[in-house]
Amino acid sequence: MALLPILRYPDSRLHTVAKPVSTVDARIKTLIADMLQTMYEAKGIGLAATQVDVHERLIVMDVSEERDQAIILINPQLVWTSAETHLNEEGCLSVPGIYDGVERFDAVTVSALDEHGTSRVLQAEDLLAVCIQHEMDHLMGKVFVEYLSPLKRNRIKKKMIKAQREEAQ
Ligand code: K1U
Ligand code: ZN
Numbered sequence: 001m002a003l004l005p006i007l008r009y010p011d012s013r014l015h016t017v018a019k020p021v022s023t024v025d026a027r028i029k030t031l032i033a034d035m036l037q038t039m040y041e042a043k044g045i046g047l048a049a050t051q052v053d054v055h056e057r058l059i060v061m062d063v064s065e066e067r068d069q070a071i072i073l074i075n076p077q078l079v080w081t082s083a084e085t086h087l088n089e090e091g092c093l094s095v096p097g098i099y100d101g102v103e104r105f106d107a108v109t110v111s112a113l114d115e116h117g118t119s120r121v122l123q124a125e126d127l128l129a130v131c132i133q134h135e136m137d138h139l140m141g142k143v144f145v146e147y148l149s150p151l152k153r154n155r156i157k158k159k160m161i162k163a164q165r166e167e168a169q
Contacts, residue, residue: 001037004052008164009095010157015141016055018048020075024117028058028074032115035060036070044093046131048138051094059135063127071122073112076136079121080109088130090144097163098156102147104133 007014021028031054039047039060049058059073087101107125110132114120124132134144145153 002034003041004034004038006038006042006047006051006093007053009092009143009145009160011094013053013055014050014094014138014143016050017141018050018055018057018139021056021058021113024074024113024115028056029115031058032060032072036062039093040067042093045127046135047093048135050138050141057139059132059139061128061131061135063131071128072115073110073122073132073135074114074117076110076112076132076139078108078136079111081105082107082125090130090134092134092144094138094143095145095156095160098145098159100144100148100152102134102144104130108132110136 031049035047035049035052038052039062045063046059046061049056057075059076061071062069082105084106085103086106087103089099090102091099106129107123108129109121109123111119111121137144145156
């Protein structure tokens with residue numbers, strides 16, 4: 001297993017639209033293991049392949065307290081969304097230290113392949129539903145700060161560029 005570097009906003013590669021995974025082969029299984037290790041080490045609840053500069057439709061998540069219930073979604077598709085939405089506080093491993101509210105569906109149903117290449121349908125609510133929507137946005141090249149006002153987004157962009165400049169020194 002390997003820790004993968006996570007792209008940081010405003011890296012333009014975060015805006016790449018991911019392509020479907022063609023086969024769940026050994027390369028994808030290694031990528032899943034590496035992404036899980038990277039997500040757990042970063043103390044995240046989710047990670048999209050886009051964030052590690054792989055532009056294929058693959059998400060890993062674990063919203064459990066014990067951090068022992070990994071969920072893998074390959075080629076996920078939203079098949080149902082609730083009528084109700086709520087403003088939820090979100091963070092992002094690609095935008096460290098920034099948290100803000102995003103309006104999301106309360107519940108979703110997603111169809112996807114699992115890590116064995118088997119078709120699954122997952123019904124999700126609460127934090128898992130929010131996480132699925134956040135990660136599926138990554139696969140479409142969208143970062144959560146793009147839901148915020150241009151003023152907030154520009155402030156965040158400047159803060160991130162400054163932090164990365166200081167880290168590089
Ligand atoms: O995709 C990512 O960058 C991971 C991100 C997922 C996420 C967090 C919160 C709401 C939606 C999606 C994170 O894991 S950020 C760090 C984190 O663990 C966290 C932050 C806020 C609430 C809960 C967890
Ligand atoms: Zn994110």
